[in-house]
Amino acid sequence: MHIVVCMKVVPRPEEVKVDLATKMLDRAGARSVINSSDMNALETALAFRDAHGGKVTVLSMGPPPFEPYLRVALAVGADEAILLSDRAFGGADTLATSYTLAAGIRKIGKVDLVLCGEESSDGGTSQVPPSIAEWLNASQATYVERLVPGKHGTVHATRVLEDGKETVELSVPAVISVVVGSNEPRFLDYDRWAFAQSAKVQVWNEKELCGDPQYLGLKGSPTAVAGLREVKKAGRRRETVTVTPDEAASRIKAEIDRAKIARS
Numbered sequence: 001m002h003i004v005v006c007m008k009v010v011p012r013p014e015e016v017k018v019d020l021a022t023k024m025l026d027r028a029g030a031r032s033v034i035n036s037s038d039m040n041a042l043e044t045a046l047a048f049r050d051a052h053g054g055k056v057t058v059l060s061m062g063p064p065p066f067e068p069y070l071r072v073a074l075a076v077g078a079d080e081a082i083l084l085s086d087r088a089f090g091g092a093d094t095l096a097t098s099y100t101l102a103a104g105i106r107k108i109g110k111v112d113l114v115l116c117g118e119e120s121s122d123g124g125t126s127q128v129p130p131s132i133a134e135w136l137n138a139s140q141a142t143y144v145e146r147l148v149p150g151k152h153g154t155v156h157a158t159r160v161l162e163d164g165k166e167t168v169e170l171s172v173p174a175v176i177s178v179v180v181g182s183n184e185p186r187f188l189d190y191d192r193w194a195f196a197q198s199a200k201v202q203v204w205n206e207k208e209l210c211g212d213p214q215y216l217g218l219k220g221s222p223t224a225v226a227g228l229r230e231v232k233k234a235g236r237r238r239e240t241v242t243v244t245p246d247e248a249a250s251r252i253k254a255e256i257d258r259a260k261i262a263r264s
Contacts, residue, residue, distance in 0.1 A: 001054040001112040001149075001172070003045040006101055006132070007073060008035040009066045010121050018228060034069055037117025037180035044147055044178050045115050046077040046186065052149055054112075055079045059104050061089055061097065067201050075188045075196035082108070086205040091218030098131030099220060103211040104204060105136060113155065114175040118143055129177035139170040145182035 011030035045056045058073040060066055061084040070081035084104050092100065105111055114136070116129040126142070133140035146158040150169055158167045160179050170176075206216060214220055243251065 093221035094127040096220035102135035133175035
């Protein structure tokens, strides 16, 4: 099978900022990492390929500086890497993002499985994988922790639900979103490092995708941020006093008595 893994590069959550003027994420100064659940999706794809044969292609959308992260995926075990990069893709919401990724998958050609992480740490909507399935008119399963081949061009996916688990049979092509923490992503294979550094990462722009411009980037994004406000985390009231031990005991007793009266 040919498996495509959609991989997103995200800013570290503790370093991300929001531009109040544009109402968009400001990545300047924030270090980036591969989205955590996308690494689980990559591990699922690599384990499937290692057990049953096939090829794994990593697909990402973003600016040229994302290329080194695709090379990390190659060093981990992916066979090919493709970056969708064009200013026309910038500012995309989940709809425009899923359309662009789906256009990239169509350009790749025959693809049996598309694996994604369940959500991105900088968005958390879980909307992109099902949207890709809709654009491709493919079967889909969400919150998957295990994937095995079935018979006659099918796969069996075990899904994690609120009240248990279920296993569903899907015809291919299929789009699968993988639950974060469902496996232990493998380390870089340093024997592959030379290959990862020299391998060609294909970069496709808007013209090469042959997509409809009205569905791309900011223009193709029907959702908009209406406003932003800073929400400060509520903290417990603190007061520091310097008194004798007896005065402190009396003060604490008085506070406890006051709290009892307030609750009664």
